[in-house]
Amino acid sequence: MSTLIRAAFSAFRVSMRLRVVSPYAYLNWLVFPLLFTTVGLYVLSRPGAPVSHLAYGVLGGGLIGYWTVAYLDGGNGIQDERWNGTLEQIFAVPTPLVVILFGKVTGSLLFGILSFIPTVALAYFGFHALLPHVDALRFAISLGVLSFSFFAIALTLTPLFALWRWAFQMLNGFELGVYVLCGFMFPVAIIAPWAQGIADTLAPTWAIRAIYAATTTEGAHDYFTWWLAAIALSLGYLVGAYFLYRLVEKHARMSGDLALA
Amino acid sequence: MESAAIEARALRKTYVTTRGVLRRTRVERIALRGVDLAIRRGELFGLLGPNGAGKTTMVKIFTTLLLPSSGSAAILGLDAVKDPWAIRKRIGFVFGGERGLYWRLSGLDNLRYFADLYRIPPQISRRRIAELLDRLGLAGRERDKVEHYSRGMKQRLHLARGLLNDPEVLFLDEPTIGLDPVGARELRLIVRELADTGTTIFLTTHYMFEADAICDRIAVIKNGSIVAEGTPSSIKGVVENQGVVEFEVVGMPADRLVGLRGLPGVSSVVVSEHDLAQVVTVQCARPADVMTQLGMVLGGLTLSKVSSREPTLEDAYVQLIGESL
Amino acid sequence: MNRVAAEAAVFARSTYLQYVALFQWATVRGYVAYKILLPVTQILFFVELGVYAAGRQNALYFALGNALQLTANAGIFGVIATVANERQFGTLPILLGSPANRLVTFLSRAIVNVIDGIATVVVGLLVTVVLFGLDLHHGNLPLLGLCVIVMSLTTAGLGLMFGSIGLVTRDAIIIANIVYYVLLIVCGINFPVSRLPGAVQLISYSLPLTRGVQAAREAAEGASLQQVAGLLGGEVLVGLVWAFGGYLLFRVLESYARRGGLQEAY
Ligand SMILES: Nc1ncnc2c1ncn2[C@@H]1O[C@H](COP(=O)(O)OP(=O)(O)O)[C@@H](O)[C@H]1O
Ligand SMILES: [Mg+2]
Numbered sequence: 001m002s003t004l005i006r007a008a009f010s011a012f013r014v015s016m017r018l019r020v021v022s023p024y025a026y027l028n029w030l031v032f033p034l035l036f037t038t039v040g041l042y043v044l045s046r047p048g049a050p051v052s053h054l055a056y057g058v059l060g061g062g063l064i065g066y067w068t069v070a071y072l073d074g075g076n077g078i079q080d081e082r083w084n085g086t087l088e089q090i091f092a093v094p095t096p097l098v099v100i101l102f103g104k105v106t107g108s109l110l111f112g113i114l115s116f117i118p119t120v121a122l123a124y125f126g127f128h129a130l131l132p133h134v135d136a137l138r139f140a141i142s143l144g145v146l147s148f149s150f151f152a153i154a155l156t157l158t159p160l161f162a163l164w165r166w167a168f169q170m171l172n173g174f175e176l177g178v179y180v181l182c183g184f185m186f187p188v189a190i191i192a193p194w195a196q197g198i199a200d201t202l203a204p205t206w207a208i209r210a211i212y213a214a215t216t217t218e219g220a221h222d223y224f225t226w227w228l229a230a231i232a233l234s235l236g237y238l239v240g241a242y243f244l245y246r247l248v249e250k251h252a253r254m255s256g257d258l259a260l261a
Numbered sequence: 262m263e264s265a266a267i268e269a270r271a272l273r274k275t276y277v278t279t280r281g282v283l284r285r286t287r288v289e290r291i292a293l294r295g296v297d298l299a300i301r302r303g304e305l306f307g308l309l310g311p312n313g314a315g316k317t318t319m320v321k322i323f324t325t326l327l328l329p330s331s332g333s334a335a336i337l338g339l340d341a342v343k344d345p346w347a348i349r350k351r352i353g354f355v356f357g358g359e360r361g362l363y364w365r366l367s368g369l370d371n372l373r374y375f376a377d378l379y380r381i382p383p384q385i386s387r388r389r390i391a392e393l394l395d396r397l398g399l400a401g402r403e404r405d406k407v408e409h410y411s412r413g414m415k416q417r418l419h420l421a422r423g424l425l426n427d428p429e430v431l432f433l434d435e436p437t438i439g440l441d442p443v444g445a446r447e448l449r450l451i452v453r454e455l456a457d458t459g460t461t462i463f464l465t466t467h468y469m470f471e472a473d474a475i476c477d478r479i480a481v482i483k484n485g486s487i488v489a490e491g492t493p494s495s496i497k498g499v500v501e502n503q504g505v506v507e508f509e510v511v512g513m514p515a516d517r518l519v520g521l522r523g524l525p526g527v528s529s530v531v532v533s534e535h536d537l538a539q540v541v542t543v544q545c546a547r548p549a550d551v552m553t554q555l556g557m558v559l560g561g562l563t564l565s566k567v568s569s570r571e572p573t574l575e576d577a578y579v580q581l582i583g584e585s586l
Numbered sequence: 587m588n589r590v591a592a593e594a595a596v597f598a599r600s601t602y603l604q605y606v607a608l609f610q611w612a613t614v615r616g617y618v619a620y621k622i623l624l625p626v627t628q629i630l631f632f633v634e635l636g637v638y639a640a641g642r643q644n645a646l647y648f649a650l651g652n653a654l655q656l657t658a659n660a661g662i663f664g665v666i667a668t669v670a671n672e673r674q675f676g677t678l679p680i681l682l683g684s685p686a687n688r689l690v691t692f693l694s695r696a697i698v699n700v701i702d703g704i705a706t707v708v709v710g711l712l713v714t715v716v717l718f719g720l721d722l723h724h725g726n727l728p729l730l731g732l733c734v735i736v737m738s739l740t741t742a743g744l745g746l747m748f749g750s751i752g753l754v755t756r757d758a759i760i761i762a763n764i765v766y767y768v769l770l771i772v773c774g775i776n777f778p779v780s781r782l783p784g785a786v787q788l789i790s791y792s793l794p795l796t797r798g799v800q801a802a803r804e805a806a807e808g809a810s811l812q813q814v815a816g817l818l819g820g821e822v823l824v825g826l827v828w829a830f831g832g833y834l835l836f837r838v839l840e841s842y843a844r845r846g847g848l849q850e851a852y
Contacts, residue, residue: 003377003380003381003382004380006377006380006383007377007378007380009377010373010374010377010378011374011377011378013374014363014366014370014374017365017366017370018363018365018366021365022365023757023760024757024760027760027763027764031763031764031767032763032767035764035767035768035770035771036767038771039632039635039767039770039771039776040635042771042776042777042781043632043635043636043639043640043776043777044635044638044639045639046639046640046777046781048640049639049640053638053639056638083360084360084361084362084363084364085356085358085360085361085362086360086361086362086363088326088356088361089361089375089422090378091326092324092325092326092349092354093349093375093378093379094346094349094350094378094379094380095378095379095380100378166615166616166619169615169616169619169620170615170618170619170623172619172620172624173618173619173620173622173623173624173627174619174623174624174627175624175627176624176627176628176630176631177623177627177630177631179631180627180630180631180634185631185635186634186635186637186638187638190634190637190638191634250328252326253325253326253327253328254327254328255276255277255278256276256318256321256326256327
């Protein structure tokens with residue numbers, strides 16, 4: 001057991017070190033979030049727009065950064081390992097893939113959450129936008145729930161990326177669609193009803209609903225329902241992930257697809 | 262009785278890929294067509310074959326990275342299909358080429374990472390890593406990033422990684438590919454040393470001299486089938502008659518040619534016109550014997566550029582691989 | 587005569603290489619992901635953001651702006667990727683070593699991407715028509731088309747500049763990403779340029795897209811060529827200046843490389 005924990009920790013450490021020297025990581029946690037925060041705050045602060053909407057500009061960029069690093073970096077990391085020829089190596093060690101990815105994903109989350117620092121700073125210093133009514137406790141719990149849902153998604157998707165590069169391409173292309181469905185920068189309530197139906201199957205959507213509710217005194221505050229929904233969906237993903245890992249291990253050994261073709 | 266280090270029975274592998282997006286077609290490629298092999302513990306075994314013959318496929322099946330389509334593979338008596346986790350702890354593998362390392366990390370960090378993934382307790386791994394760095398001539402450079410390593414250093418780092426768990430069986434897939442002659446030689450010496458200290462080694466290569474130089478036993482694979490197996494010298498026996506004596510001569514009468522053909526062990530004599538001179542190529546079993554009798558058969562004629570060579574493993578290889586191409 | 591033939595050959599070869607390079611990542615799946623999904627979701631995201639801030643009645647402003655910004659998708663990513671590919675495949679020294687006209691060689695990089703850019707905008711405009719009911723009945727369609735072509739060229743001009751910079755950095759794609767999203771902020775795509783600080787507005791007007799998008803918005807509402815001629819002329823000029831600057835930089839780097847100073851370029 002202790003050697004497994006050590007292996008996961010080692011994977012975590014190596015993923016952090018690779019990230020610190022990779023320019024793409026900075027693009028995802030620093031540059032993109034700042035650019036989105038800028039556009040978001042300009043649009044949301046247009047003359048005549050309600051002040052209460054500003055919270056979405058203050059936090060939206062950070063949420064985008066957090067999400068992007070959590071899952072996109074994981075996907076990129078896997079593609080890098082494929083190019084490097086290390087994907088095959090980490091597959092053939094006596095440590096199960098899920099343990100290694102556990103370490104890697106934890107690294108992604110820790111790095112991703114840093115996105116809130118530059119974006120909130122930009123909102124404050126650049127746009128004098130603040131979150132006046134934060135319910136700190138519920139905000140923190142909601143952020144924890146969101147982290148768990150990101151963790152579950154990243155852990156589920158990463159093995160998919162290992163096997164099917166096109167899955168990563170597709171999700172990459174659909175990136176901004178995820179921002180819409182999860183309500184990173186505006187409430188899901190404004191999008192088309194059928195799209196809301198899809199959004200409700202995504203765990204982060206519920207956690208983000210709770211996060212934004214914790215920044216305002218207006219509107220509904222069904223925290224428990226939202227947290228529960230997010231956690232239940234995340235657990236559901238993890239159950240799916242269990243089968244996915246078995247499938248990936250089997251399929252990879254059948255097709256020999258882990259090496260770069 | 263102790264089980265063989267590596268054993269394959271009727272091992273087959275067919276890759277199935279699909280092509281096209283709209284109309285998907287299944288493409289099957291047979292990489293191994295029923296391979297039987299048994300490798301004893303402590304043996305340095307060479308698998309020799311051209312590109313695409315199926316060498317990597319076989320190594321991947323043995324290292325549990327790939328499932329065979331049928332047949333069985335066992336490593337140290339453990340089934341490669343059913344028992345991958347037990348096998349992974351006891352084997353090491355190194356694929357040739359520069360890939361497979363984290364270039365942006367130091368050599369030491371690469372080794373530490375894989376030591377943890379191999380679940381080696383830290384007090385043991387620390388000692389082993391120091392030993393390996395020393396033994397493979399990387400000590401002093403271990404804190405440099407891998408991207409600044411030479412090709413040969415990268416390959417030795419690969420080998421160090423493959424040896425982290427003190428494997429009982431080591432697989433080396435074309436380990437010297439892309440190395441300069443000096444680097445390749447160094448690596449071969451290290452591999453031979455390893456074998457001498459008791460590690461079973463399964464090495465693939467498409468350089469015959471490499472196999473000839475260090476392997477105890479060789480199998481030649483072609484198109485997914487083993488076409489010859491044995492010690493390097495027994496495989497050279499395939500080409501008994503492939504020794505060559507060659508010389509140039511001016512104005513050789515036809516009767517001398519008959520005499521030449523009549524010498525013991527000569528299988529063919531080919532004469533090609535070359536300006537005024539003729540170039541004569543004699544194929545024979547024992548070139549040295551033919552050389553001593555040349556003067557007798559061709560007395561009076563002036564020979565120039567006389568040369569001879571013994572059959573090499575390369576000749577055997579070319580014959581084996583070239584057959585029915 | 588020989589010279590012209592040689593130049594034509596290089597032009598054809600490098601255009602072909604770019605075509606191959608482009609279609610290497612543009613597998614059917616890649617094309618769907620990056621040339622359809624990505625543009626469509628970009629439009630959706632910013633339209634919904636705009637709707638949240640400004641109400642459903644203003645959706646078109648955002649839809650049109652983002653559809654037009656897609657010219658930059660090919661102009662910036664495409665051109666920079668072309669250069670990155672040349673580096674990766676090592677075809678650059680061949681181009682540099684050839685006796686072909688430098689300007690021709692240089693401009694040939696943009697060709698495939700300009701065409702690709704126009705196609706991307708057509709996809710984007712179709713989406714705005716279908717999803718957001720962009721009503722072009724009163725619009726000046728030929729003029730709108732002209733605006734799109736002009737912007738595809740001018741963003742490619744900017745792309746050529748960054749393509750040259752890409753010769754000396756390993757991470758050109760990162761630069762492409764940043765430039766693309768900076769254009770999204772400063773060119774009046776989602777909010778008027780006038781809301782930016784004065785200094786940033788200076789940058790806006792020295793970049794392609796700013797005037798072109800303005801002209802295209804007016805064309806979509808039925809403006810005539812005369813009414814937007816000034817804007818379009820300015821747009822063309824800006825694009826030419828960037829392309830020329832990129833060419834100069836390319837020549838500087840080339841001579842520098844020849845003196846052995848630029849290992850990175852190879
Ligand atoms: N992952 C794969 N998918 C499909 N075909 C493969 C795959 N890997 C190898 N092959 C094919 O199997 C054959 C044997 O390949 P390989 O084992 O790599 O040969 P070698 O290592 O001797 O060069 C070749 O024809 C090769 O094209
Ligand atoms: Mg091979």
